[in-house]
Amino acid sequence: MRVVIAKDYEDMSQRAARIVAGQIYLKPNSVLGLATGSTPISMYKDLIRVHKEVGLDFSEVITFNLDEYLGLPISDEQSYYYYMFQNFFNHVNIKKENIYIPNGIMDDVELECKNYDDKIQKKGGIDLQVLGIGTNGHIGFNEPDIKFEATTHKVKLDDETINANARFFSTIEEVPRFAISMGIKTIMHAKKIILLASGENKAEVIFRALFEGITPEVPASILQLHQDVTVIVEENAAQLLKPKLYHS
Ligand code: PGA
Helix, strand or coil, rough: CEEEEECCCCHHHHHHHHHHHHHHHHCCCCEEEECCCCCCCHHHHHHHHHHHHHCCCCCCCCCCCEEECCCCCCCCCCCCHHHHHHCHHHHCCCCHHHHHCCCCCCCCCHHHHHHHHHHHHHHEEEEEEEEEECCCCEECEEECCCCCCCEEEECCCHHHHHHHHHHHCCCCCCCEEEEECCCCCHHHHCCEEEEEECCCHHHHHHHHHHHCCCCCCHHHHHHHCCCCCEEECCCCCCCCCCCHHCCC
C-alpha cells in the first residue's frame, strides 16, 4: 500500500486524475471502476480538462460504477447515474454503451446484481478502481459489518451514511434506505485501486482503515490485503497518519 499525502483537495484530485489518465494512455480500453460523492468531483474535472486540452481519449474506455440508490430513476438528480453524466460522462468522448451503472429501479434486484458481476467479468475485470471512503469506513455502500466475501448485492444503508448523504437531499426522509453496491470481493478483484480521502472528518476513519486491524467494522481496512493500492490523502484527512508514516 502506498500512502501519498496531498497538500490540499486540488492536489489530491490532480494526483488521482494523473493515475487514471496514465492508466488510459497505457491501456486505451481500460475498465475503470468509478465512485461518486463529493470526493472525486475535482478528479473528474481534471480528467475532463486533460481530455479537452491534450485529447485524452475515452472512446474505448469501459466504466463500472460502484453503486446506485435503490428506487431512484436515472432522471432523479440524486441518482448516481445523473451525477456521473453531469459531472463526467457528458464532457468526455466515452461511448454510452461502455458505461455501466447498477440499475436502481429493477424489479429483480438479485438478478441485476448477478448480471452486474457477470458483465464486469466479461469485460476482463476492473483494471483501476477509484474509491472514496465514508466516515463509517464504507467503500462503495459496503457498510460496517459487511461480509468481505460479498459480490454485488443489495445493501441497507447505515444511519451514518443516511445522515451524511442527507446534505444532498431536501429532507433526510428523501434519502433512499437501500442501494445496490459492488461487494468487497468485487472491489478486491480490481487489479489496481486508488483510495481518496479529503477533509478532517475522514481523519479518524482513514487512520483506522490503514493502521488498525482488518475488520468488517471498518470495511476499507480490507484494502490492507490488496496488492496494488495507492491511498491519496489530503492534508486535513491525513493529520493522524503523519506520525505513523514519518516514524515507521
Ligand atoms: P464523500 O462520500 O465523497 O461524499 O465524502 C464518500 C463515501 O461515502 O464513500
